[in-house]
Amino acid sequence: MSHKQFIRAYEETAPLSYLISVPKALVVLLAHKTRDPRVQLLMVKSMCIFVAVLGAGVCGFHLMPMLLAAGVLAHVVFLVVWMLWLAAGDILLKFALEDERFFQVATGSNALSFFEDTEFSLPQPLN
DSSP states (O other): OOHHHHHHHHHTTOSEEEEEOHHHHHHHHHHHOTTSHHHHHHHHHHHHHHHHHHHHHHHHHHHSOHHHHHHHHHHHHHHHHHHHHHHHHHHHHHHHHHOHHHHHHHHHTTSEEEEEOOSOSSOOOOO
C-alpha cells in the first residue's frame, strides 16, 4: 500500500488496522526524528517522570515497609512505561501520515504495518 492509499484509507475511516512494534518505532524515531520538537518533548517528559518516580521510590523505601514500597513502585513504573509505549506509537503514526519518506522507513523496518480488515467480527443487522 502506498502512502497516498494509506492517507486516503485513514481519512475515510476505512476498516484499516495498524500494528506498531514500539521497540522498533523508538529506534526509528530516535534515528530519524531526533531534532523534531515532539520527539524531544516526549523524551524530556519521559526522563522527568522517570527521575520523579525514582526519587519517590527511594523516599518510599525509607518511609514504608519494603514489600509495600516495592509493590507500589512496580505498579507506578509499569504505568509510566505503558504511557511511553502509547505515546511513541502515536507519534510514529503521526509522522507516517505527514511524511512519505518516513512512511517508507517505518514500513520497511517493520515498525509500522497495517492491514485491511475485510471481515466483520460481529453479525451486521439487516436493513
